[in-house]
Amino acid sequence: AVDTEYQQARPCDANRRELLLGSLARPGHPMKKFFWGNAETLKHEPKKSNTDIYTRLRDFWQHCYSAHYMNLVVQSKETLDTLEKWVKEIFSQIPNNGLPKPNFGHLTQPFDTPEFYKLYRVIPIKNVHSLSIAWGLPPQERHYRVKPLHYISWLVGHEGKGSVLSFLRKKFWALALYGGNGETGFEQNSTYSIFSISVTLTDEGYEHFYEVAHVVFQYLKMLQKRGPDKRIWEEIQKIEANEFYFQDQADPIDYVESLCENMHIFCKEDFLTGDQLLLEYKPEIIAVVLNQLCPLRANFVLLSAASERKCYLKERWFGTQYSVEDIDKYWSDLWASDFQLNQDLHLPEENKYIATDFALKASDCPDTEHPVKILNTQHGCVWYKKDNKFKIPKAYIRFHLISPLIQQSAKSVVLFETFVNILSHNLAEPAYEADVAQLEYKLVSGEHGLVIRVKGFNHKLPLLFQLIIDHLSDFSFTPAVFEMITEQLKKTYFNILIKPEMLAKDVRSLILEHGKWSMIDRYRRLMKGLYTESLSSFVKGFKSHLYVEGLVQGNFTSRESKGFLNYVVLKLQFFPLPHPCPVQFRVVDLPNTHLLCKVKTLNRGDSNSEVTVYYQSGARSLREYTLMELLVMHMEEPCFNFLRTKQTLGYHVYPTCRNTSGILGFSVTVTTQATKNNSELVDKKIEEFLLYFEGKMRLLTEKAFRTQVSALIHIKECEDSYLGEEVDRNWNEIMSQQYLFDRLAHEVEALQSLTKSDLVGWFQVHRGKERKALSIHVVGFGKQEGDSDVQQSLLGEIYQLTFLPPSSYMKNTTYIRDIRNFTLMLNLLPYHKIK
Known part of the structure; x- marks a missing residue:
């Protein structure tokens, strides 16, 4: 399991950067170690040196698993x-070894080394x-009441007027910027704190990139010269306090975990608030940290x-290719001098989006248990x-602008996504103040329309x-913005396609959903090139006819709610759609056989394979949907036990209930590694599991059946913990x-009517001669798939899928080597809604 985690972590740029950064620490510091672990470090090397890993683990447990190191939080509706x-019954037997708690105070400042203060060029996976610019600072946890890193990151990461990102966007040098400390064990601990600024270029x-870094340093110098600003600190304090006092109820398991961590760090009176609220304004503490953020360190x-x-150069564990060099002399000399400030960089203005009215509105219409349609016109409906349950001064606004233009071709899908990305880019600066004031928005390029999501305190939400x-x-847009966004969209498509799990989903969707344009279709079309005139024409057409x-x-009246649709209609001045636009795809009717579509992963440096076996059921009722949910629930534990625990095929092993555009089915998925397992053997193991599960179903007792039904009913009857x-x-x-x-409620009613024979018979229907099975294999690079040593990463472009033929293991399957031609021969199921 540890080696599987390691293999899955290897093709992740964030993990690679973290490991490379850790390698720059002083000798003897824990962060210099390889903290993932794999088969080499935990199996092969110990065997060579006659090291008993189990004994070492027991020693560690005896030293560190002790009650006086621990905190406990329990949340329940039961009495105190x-x-x-x-x-007392459960935890009193935890041993207390009486040993002093390990202290790492002698290991501070681990990154004050010549190796750290250099430029590292790294080849990414994506x-x-x-x-990324990073500083190793003294540990900052003790300053949690002031939160100097939060104050600085709030300013550095600001996207409004006068910010670093605003300036860089105008130069077309950057797309995004993050600044701060992630509060992970790597970035924040008792020996140091990392402050980093990462710019997507x-x-x-x-x-x-040197000019980009210079802009960052000009901003930091401006902050240093001005010193901490009380207005800004109090504005952040107000925003965080608003969010804290009106926050959604957290999941209990997450809340108790958070409190347990807080108890290790904060004073008793701050256990509940120390991680969120700004409690003391101490400019001298903020200034000390600010002044340490100098270019030469x-x-x-x-x-x-x-x-x-x-x-x-190549990093040992993840194989990261990199180089190291001194900072260019021109820039190091400039940064060592008293360089000029940038007049375009300044502190943000006062935020007009911070809520001050938290009154709950009186209802202007009868209360209802479910949403009601309060406005219905030819242009749309609301x-x-x-909300009279949670009673908080917040609201949610969601709109779906439906257009038949989007799915007309791969080109139209790409134009639509380009349009939405440019719209988001245009909004980034003017809407950022709302974003930091806890008003959230998101624009989503849906399959059939533009989805607008807005939520937060209702006072300023309109x-x-x-x-x-x-x-x-x-x-509107400029040619320069168009070029910048389309280039970034190419990278986005590419980065999705090199993930095996995303490629598997794309291939399955391409086979099943008629008329849907896959990610690779979109990528290929984008690589052919687009013109600004095409985008202008598309946007004009999109906005001309909509539903x-x-x-x-939430906390709005019905009158206010009608006003949102009226504002959309008033501003866009669109015509109604001449015909209703379906918001789902037609799904192909799979033949009664076992289909196999096997493609090679698109990243040569990735050994991970994704194997999904999907069983199509068809256009089914709500009662049959609950049957499928119940079946999958019965599968979960034996699936994990058989495929992961016993067969050790992979870390991620799970069954899924599938609703594909209204067509029901289920699937079993295994993420494995081509260095260990052949994908077709994994597919066979999934078949073995289903045979094993079939035997378990025959032996299913009435009591076990009723227990699972009750559990699923309990999940469905569980109250919502927050409005969202x-x-x-x-x-x-x-x-x-x-x-x-x-x-x-309908699903609970259906579940209450089900019998054990219903469930057993339902599974047998999907396992009989009439079954419709589709295996999707995304095959990683590794010796079990006939590959030589795994290479680093695919740095070229992707133009088509590489289809692999089946081996003797799956010679009896029907092989799909051309998805479009194969699906053209299949019948289409009618549009269907599970009700």
């Missing part, structure tokens, strides 16, 4: 007396250019495939539900919604145009 009784930004990591010819619609109405469907839930859960469920009904808002 009951909880105290349980705690197709990306990025520059454009192609042009990569060519000017920074580490630089430049990620780009363009550096391939310069990267002659569903509405006033301002944000109107800002988005105004930018949509007045949409708009919305949902408003209810909104998500209602929005799914609207997006799919099914409108069965009380679906859970």
Whole structure:
């Protein structure tokens, strides 16, 4: 299992950078170690040196597993007396070795080394250019009441006027910027704190990465000269306090885990608040940290495939190719001097989006249990539900702008996604103040329309919604922005396609859903090139004919909620659709046989394989959907036990209930490694599991059946812990145009009517001669697949899938080598909604 985790972690740029950064620590520091572990370090090397790993593990356990090192948090609806009784019964036997707690105080400042203060060029797995600047600082946890790193990161990461990112975007050098400390064990511990600034660069930004770094340093110098600003600190304090006092209820398991960690770090009176609230303004503490962020004490990591010819070194564990060099003399000399400030960089202005009115509105219509349609016109409709359960001054606004233009061709899908990305780019600066004031928005390029999601404190939420619609109405772009966004979209598509799990999903969807354009179709079309005129024409067509469907839930009146649709119609001035636009795809009717589609992964440096066996059921009822859910629930534990624990095929092993555009099915998925397992053997093991599970189903007792039914009913009857859960469920009904808002109640009713024979018979139907099975294999690189040593990464472009023929293991399957031609021969199932 440890080696599997290691193999899955290898093709991740964040993990690679972290390991490379750790290798720069002083000798003897824990962060210099290889902290992932794999078969070599835990099996092969110990065997050579006659080291007993089990004994070493027991020694570690005896030293570190001790009650006086631990904190315990228990959350329950039971009484305190009951909880105290349980705690004593369950935890009193934990040993206490009486040893002093390990202290790492002598290991501070591990990155004050010549190796750290250099430029590292790294070849990434993803197709990306990025520059990371990092400083190793003294540990900052003790300053949690002031939160100096949070104050600095809030300013450095700001995206409004006068910010670093605003300036870099205007130069077309950057797409995104993150600054701060991730509060992970690597970035924040008792020996040091890391402060890093990571900039996602454009192609042009990569060519000017030293200038990008200089802009960052100019901003930091401006902050140092001005010193901490009390207005800014109090603004951050107000925003965090608003969010804390009106936060959604956390999942209990997450909440107790968070409190346990807090108890190790904070004073007793701050256990509940220390990780979120700014409690003391101490400018001298902030200034000390700010003044340590000087250019000559920074580490630089430049990620780009363009550096391939310069990267002659290889990190031992992850095989990361990199090079190391001194900072260019021109820039090091400049940064050592009293360089000029940049007049375009300044502190943000006062934030107009911070909520101050938290009153709950009175209802202006009868309360309802589910959303009701309060406005219905030829242009669209609005569903509405006033929140009278959670009673918080927040709201959710969601709109779906449906257009038949999007799925007309691969080109139209790419143009639509380009349009949405440019719209998001245009909004980034003007909407950023709303974002930091805990008003969240997201623009999603849906399969059939533009989805606008807005949520947060209702006081200023209409301002944000109107800002988005105004930018949509007045949409414009320059050729430079168009080029920057399309180049980034190429990288986005590429980075999705090199992930085996995403490629498997794309291939399965391409086979099953008729008329859907796959990610590789879109990537190939984008690589052929697009023109600004095509985008202008598409956007004009998109905005001319629409159907708009919305949902408003929370602390708004029905009158206010109608106003959101009216504003969209007023600003966009669109015509109604002449015909209704389906919001789902037709699904192919798979033949009664076992199909196999086997493709090679698109990253030569990735040994991970994804094997999914999908069984199509068909157009089914809600009762049959609950049967499938129950079947998959019965499968979960034996699937894990058989395929992972006993067969050790991979770390991720799971069955899934599938609803593909209204067509029911289930699947079993295994993520494995080509260095260990052949994908077709894994497929055979999945078949073995299903035979084993078939035997278990025959022996299923009435008691076991009823236990699982009760468990699934309990899950469906579980109350929503925050408003967003209810909104998500209602929005799914609207997006799919099914409108069965009380679906859970219907599902519970269906579950109560099921018998054991229903479940057993249901499984046998899908395992009989009439079964419709589709195996999707995305095959990694490794010796079990006939490959030589795994290479680093695929740095070229992707133009087509590489289809692999079946071996003797699966010679009896029907092999798909041309998806389009194969699916053209299949019948299409009618549009269907599970109700």
